[in-house]
Amino acid sequence: MDLHEMLATMPFAVKSGIKLLSANTAEVVGNLAWSEDVTTTGQIMHGGALTTLADTVGAVSAYLNIPSGASRVTTASNAVFARQVRRGAVTATARPLHVGRKTVLVSIDITDDEGRLVSQVTQSHAVLGELGP
Template sequence: MDLEQLVASMPFAVHTGIQLDSAAPEQVVGHLDWDSHRTTAGNGMHGGALMTLADSVGAVCAFLNLPPGASTSTTSSSTVFTRGVRKGTVTATARPLHAGRSTVAVVTEIRDDEGRLVAQVTASQAVLGP
């Protein structure tokens, strides 16, 4: 699996600095470094940056669980934030909850450098036929 090619297929992920560490249908892992231009009040990493990481890593997971020739589009996404991030790197791990003919559901956990849960995202993706 060419990780750089997977990220390159999502220009916004490239622009925001997301990197993939591993990608397989059963689990996709990626990360995003804290940087001052990705923050909000109090130097905390912006929720939108965290959600972009989760959406991108989750989308790769959904893509890897599609039938041949199909594509996907997010239909819903729900995020629960549990703590702020003011330094280091956040790592997202996405796993499929369901991979069916018409939908793929993915849960993505984002953790900080100390392994603490930062956010959990559950997303549904429509399976778009070939």
């Protein structure tokens, strides 16, 4: 499955403006451009937009690391925000920390255009049985 097809399986991510830049079992990279549509008070990029980006690349990372035919679901996600974003774009990089038979743990760093940390997210994903019909 190519990056466009992979992202198309997540309509909310597409509608949110997220782009996947690269994806393999070791690292998934995506980005989100600042726009007024993804801001909160003071023209600051909304934490929910940042979390949506993190959840998207984290889910792809977990999915790429589970057995063929299996599915996964996020069971926990913890975000720590380090700085505000008022322009440009943010880039999220997801890397698996642990890949087991029943769980996948993923770390996601979100950085701004200058490479500064915006948010760090840790997610756990449960590995489920085969996909249904």
